[in-house]
Amino acid sequence: MRISTNQFYNLNTRNLTGLQSDTNKTLIELSSGKRVNTAKDDPVGAIMIENLNQQNHQLGQYKANINLANNRLSQQEARLAEYEKLQMSSRDKLLQGNDGALSESDRTALALDIREEMEAVLALANNQDESGNYLFAGFQTGTKPFVPDANGNITFIGDDGRRTASIADGISVNVSESGDRLFMKSPNGSGDYRADYANATMTEKFFVESAQITDPDGHSAGPMNIRFVDDGSGNVNVTVLDGNGGVLQPPVPFDPSVPLQFNGMSLEMTGEPAIGDSVRIDAQAEVDIFSTLQRAAELLEQPEGINAPHAQAEYAQLIDDMGAAQIHASVVRAETGNTLRSLDTFRDQHENMELVSSSAKATLEDLDYAKAITQFEKQSLALNTVSQTFGKVNSLSLFNYI
Amino acid sequence: MADMMSIARSGILAAQQRLGATSNNIANVGTEGYNRQVVEQGSTASLRQGNHFVGTGTYVADIKRVYNEFAQRELSLATSQLSQSSTSYSKLSELDQIFSVVGKSVPNSLNTLFENVNNLSDMPTDLAVRENLLTSADQLAKAFNSINTELSNQLNMQNKQIDGVVERVNAITAELAAINGELQKVGGQDLQLLDQQDRLISELSEFVQINTIEQAHGVRSVMAGGAVMLVSGETATELGTVAGDPIPHQTRLTGTIGGQTVTLRNTELGGQLQGLFDYRDNELTQAKQQLELMAVGVADAFNQAQANGLDLEGNPGENLFTDINDPSLVSRRTAPFAGNQSAVSVDVRIDDTMALSGGSYTLSFERGGFALIDQHGDSVALTADPQDPTRLISAQGFSLHIDPNQMAQVGDKWQLTPTPGVANGMQMLLTDPRQVAAAGNEGVFGPGDNSNAVAMAQLANSKLMNQGDMTLTDIYQNVTTTVGGKARAAEVAMQSADAVKGQAEARVASESGVNLDEEAADMMRFQQAYQASARIMTVAKETFDTLFNSVR
Numbered sequence: 001m002r003i004s005t006n007q008f009y010n011l012n013t014r015n016l017t018g019l020q021s022d023t024n025k026t027l028i029e030l031s032s033g034k035r036v037n038t039a040k041d042d043p044v045g046a047i048m049i050e051n052l053n054q055q056n057h058q059l060g061q062y063k064a065n066i067n068l069a070n071n072r073l074s075q076q077e078a079r080l081a082e083y084e085k086l087q088m089s090s091r092d093k094l095l096q097g098n099d100g101a102l103s104e105s106d107r108t109a110l111a112l113d114i115r116e117e118m119e120a121v122l123a124l125a126n127n128q129d130e131s132g133n134y135l136f137a138g139f140q141t142g143t144k145p146f147v148p149d150a151n152g153n154i155t156f157i158g159d160d161g162r163r164t165a166s167i168a169d170g171i172s173v174n175v176s177e178s179g180d181r182l183f184m185k186s187p188n189g190s191g192d193y194r195a196d197y198a199n200a201t202m203t204e205k206f207f208v209e210s211a212q213i214t215d216p217d218g219h220s221a222g223p224m225n226i227r228f229v230d231d232g233s234g235n236v237n238v239t240v241l242d243g244n245g246g247v248l249q250p251p252v253p254f255d256p257s258v259p260l261q262f263n264g265m266s267l268e269m270t271g272e273p274a275i276g277d278s279v280r281i282d283a284q285a286e287v288d289i290f291s292t293l294q295r296a297a298e299l300l301e302q303p304e305g306i307n308a309p310h311a312q313a314e315y316a317q318l319i320d321d322m323g324a325a326q327i328h329a330s331v332v333r334a335e336t337g338n339t340l341r342s343l344d345t346f347r348d349q350h351e352n353m354e355l356v357s358s359s360a361k362a363t364l365e366d367l368d369y370a371k372a373i374t375q376f377e378k379q380s381l382a383l384n385t386v387s388q389t390f391g392k393v394n395s396l397s398l399f400n401y402i
Numbered sequence: 403m404a405d406m407m408s409i410a411r412s413g414i415l416a417a418q419q420r421l422g423a424t425s426n427n428i429a430n431v432g433t434e435g436y437n438r439q440v441v442e443q444g445s446t447a448s449l450r451q452g453n454h455f456v457g458t459g460t461y462v463a464d465i466k467r468v469y470n471e472f473a474q475r476e477l478s479l480a481t482s483q484l485s486q487s488s489t490s491y492s493k494l495s496e497l498d499q500i501f502s503v504v505g506k507s508v509p510n511s512l513n514t515l516f517e518n519v520n521n522l523s524d525m526p527t528d529l530a531v532r533e534n535l536l537t538s539a540d541q542l543a544k545a546f547n548s549i550n551t552e553l554s555n556q557l558n559m560q561n562k563q564i565d566g567v568v569e570r571v572n573a574i575t576a577e578l579a580a581i582n583g584e585l586q587k588v589g590g591q592d593l594q595l596l597d598q599q600d601r602l603i604s605e606l607s608e609f610v611q612i613n614t615i616e617q618a619h620g621v622r623s624v625m626a627g628g629a630v631m632l633v634s635g636e637t638a639t640e641l642g643t644v645a646g647d648p649i650p651h652q653t654r655l656t657g658t659i660g661g662q663t664v665t666l667r668n669t670e671l672g673g674q675l676q677g678l679f680d681y682r683d684n685e686l687t688q689a690k691q692q693l694e695l696m697a698v699g700v701a702d703a704f705n706q707a708q709a710n711g712l713d714l715e716g717n718p719g720e721n722l723f724t725d726i727n728d729p730s731l732v733s734r735r736t737a738p739f740a741g742n743q744s745a746v747s748v749d750v751r752i753d754d755t756m757a758l759s760g761g762s763y764t765l766s767f768e769r770g771g772f773a774l775i776d777q778h779g780d781s782v783a784l785t786a787d788p789q790d791p792t793r794l795i796s797a798q799g800f801s802l803h804i805d806p807n808q809m810a811q812v813g814d815k816w817q818l819t820p821t822p823g824v825a826n827g828m829q830m831l832l833t834d835p836r837q838v839a840a841a842g843n844e845g846v847f848g849p850g851d852n853s854n855a856v857a858m859a860q861l862a863n864s865k866l867m868n869q870g871d872m873t874l875t876d877i878y879q880n881v882t883t884t885v886g887g888k889a890r891a892a893e894v895a896m897q898s899a900d901a902v903k904g905q906a907e908a909r910v911a912s913e914s915g916v917n918l919d920e921e922a923a924d925m926m927r928f929q930q931a932y933q934a935s936a937r938i939m940t941v942a943k944e945t946f947d948t949l950f951n952s953v954r
Binding site: 001002003004005006007010011014037038039040041042043044046047050051054057058061064065068069072131133134137138139140141142158159161163164165166169172175176397398399402 | 431432438494495498499501502503509513516517520521523524525526527528841845846847848849850851852853856859860862863875879882883885886887889890893904907908911912913914915916917918919920922923925926
């Protein structure tokens with residue numbers, strides 16, 4: 001084929017620039033370490049890379065949320081541990097007070113101790129976080145949640161809102177605990193109903209151990225009176241009447257080992273009631289820690305102490321409440337602990353996932369250096385060879401010989 | 403023997419001419435578009451002497467260009483194709499860069515905003531956290547503004563470039579028309595003029611794909627894209643651009659000849675001009691539409707989330723970003739065609755961002771009422787709102803509000819684009835960090851409530867767009883990868899067009915190009931021929947001298 005001189009030059013220039021541009025591309029790849037620098041370098045790979053980037057970003061966000069949740073829950077956990085400690089020492093004080101041999105001054109001193117414990121619990125319940133938000137106020141974080149009312153009873157003026165954090169797709173955890181649940185709603189020690197010993201007729205000691213609703217459908221709620229009556233031959237019978245005097249449980253001989261079953265509930269009593277004694281029970285499933293402690297102090301502060309049967313029974317009821325409150329707090333603490341554990345699990349899961357997607361991304365995006373360097377060597381060799389031969393052939397011209 | 407002298411003379415003259423042609427070839431070895439010239443030499447008519455004929459010498463019959471019309475046409479076609487595909491490639495690479503590098507600030511600031519929303523759900527009452535959220539929302543709005551500006555600049559640049567190309571095409575066609583006139587005047591083949599004509603045609607074929615029609619004396623008429631007559635004899639059509647209808651910045655091509663101007667279709671031009679029109683009206687427009695769609699999605703998602711919650715004062719959250727149905731935006735969604743008989747105003751309001759396509763629609767008033775077709779030509783159903791007689795609802799996420807006081811005329815048309823202007827007009831509206839609605843609106847309000855912030859943070863993963871197929875960020879990724887894919891395809895097309903052009907060029911060059919070695923050989927050959935003819939003269943002289951001497 002006939003080749004024109006220009007064509008010869010053009011062809012060589014074209015080859016040289018082609019090789020140069022290929023070499024340049026390899027150099028860019030080598031310097032960035034990436035095979036895909038913009039979407040055009042590998043459109044299909046770019047879709048995957050973008051998706052993996054976004055996924056990693058989301059995982060990073062979840063990990064950040066987990067860290068924040070972890071901080072919150074660790075703070076809360078520390079407070080719950082503190083609460084348990086206070087409960088334990090309060091219960092010790094209560095048990096110390098449950099001793100008929102104590103002098104009035106001993107009792108007054110104990111009552112003072114118990115009031116101090118209550119103040120400590122109150123201070124804990126009104127704890128604030130680093131930015132001054134009340135921890136146990138629900139969503140009313142700007143308002144002190146536990147305050148005494150006109151009668152000196154502690155009331156809760158927050159709400160039961162609980163903050164949540166998203167820690168994985170579709171999974172969120174509570175990062176705050178409601179003070180209402182924790183402090184105001186520990187279960188009543190005797191179950192669903194509670195004896196009103198303060199207003200009871202008690203010539204002898206007896207105690208409502210438990211009053212539980214066993215059959216909610218067969219139960220009609222309302223205050224009830226437990227009466228101990230003469231069976232006609234001087235033995236103690238027990239009967240239960242409703243608020244209007246209707247008989248719920250006809251008289252039966254009193255036997256502490258046999259719980260009474262009536263009105264869809266089970267009533268368990270101990271002691272040795274006397275004929276003519278009576279006590280009212282009212283529906284109350286929950287008690288608050290403050291009134292428990294406050295009432296215990298009040299009872300101890302009475303001049304006659306807690307020797308009267310009704311005072312003794314009420315004091316025993318408070319000790320039961322205290323025990324129930326301890327179990328309640330440890331349940332809440334265990335929940336927090338479980339959430340903290342699940343945070344760790346999810347963090348591990350996210351980290352593993354990140355590793356997987358990072359390595360998937362690397363295979364798509366990262367340069368195979370060995371391959372790229374080999375290619376670069378090949379390209380520079382070709383570039384060299386073409387330049388040299390071009391130079392040589394170029395110097396051959398017929399004009400040099402004439 | 404006088405013959406010998408005149409034969410030698412003709413030989414010398416011919417050799418001189420050939421040396422001249424060779425020299426001209428050598429001199430023009432570097433001239434672009436030069437076709438090598440060869441001398442056609444013939445022997446002069448023989449002389450009858452008695453019973454036989456004797457030769458009388460030589461003469462130069464013609465000086466011709468070595469020119470292959472077919473190869474030239476092929477080269478011109480290949481030039482147009484390469485020019486079109488390399489225009490597409492360079493434009494798409496630029497767009498690829500805009501989305502892959504510059505525009506990354508959009509998804510990045512969206513991610514930062516979500517980070518701050520997550521921080522807010524940890525500390526819903528913290529004013530610094532709230533302030534950070536507002537700052538990142540502001541940055542997101544600005545990121546949208548700036549990539550939108552970038553794309554608008556691209557659009558303006560295309561229009562300027564189109565105007566520039568049109569101007570150059572006009573200059574070339576005017577010159578070609580003048581050359582045609584010149585050729586007719588000389589009535590023949592002026593090789594230099596023909597080469598000039600070739601050069602112009604080959605430059606012209608970079609801008610548009612052309613077809614030439616050969617006429618007498620080398621006169622050539624030129625058509626663009628097989629439909630538009632650019633040069634006809636001595637007259638050239640003057641191209642121009644006018645504002646688009648109904649979208650002004652989508653300028654259209656016009657042709658003016660003899661005082662009459664017609665609008666030309668810009669789909670069959672080929673060459674760079676086609677590449678520019680295609681990029682402007684397809685890839686760039688689509689990328690911009692998708693960006694707008696994302697901006698609509700982002701603004702609407704956050705505004706709705708705000709409305710679902712309560713701010714730090716317990717008031718319902720206000721819009722974080724400009725409302726997607728803000729009057730200033732609604733007014734940009736409808737463009738009436740120039741030929742409309744009525745001035746009915748049609749407002750497009752977005753009802754459901756998830757159902758939006760991002761594309762544009764054509765609304766027309768027919769005898770049966772309003773009819774809507776999408777940009778693919780498919781008709782879109784419109785249903786009347788039983789509560790509001792002025793409202794027509796489409797299932798594509800928007801509804802039309804038509805001014806009831808004016809009557810539309812049959813044939814009236816409007817172009818509707820439900821999404822434009824949002825990326826450009828997007829602003830962060832909140833001035834006080836307390837206005838961020840972190841609290842939920844169920845139950846009693848409490849400043850420590852983070853439930854709405856948690857819900858807002860989940861927008862990051864929610865498939866809010868494209869019929870529930872895509873997250874907000876997915877839209878951006880989709881544009882990036884679509885543009886990247888098109889840029890890659892254009893690169894492949896450009897490479898093959900380049901190879902085709904290389905072959906066509908080689909073919910032309912191998913026939914018409916100058917080869918210096920060949921010319922060197924010719925030079926020696928004709929130098930020898932000259933010397934030999936000169937020698938004939940001396941021999942003839944010597945022969946005469948011998949004769950003279952013998953008779954003296």
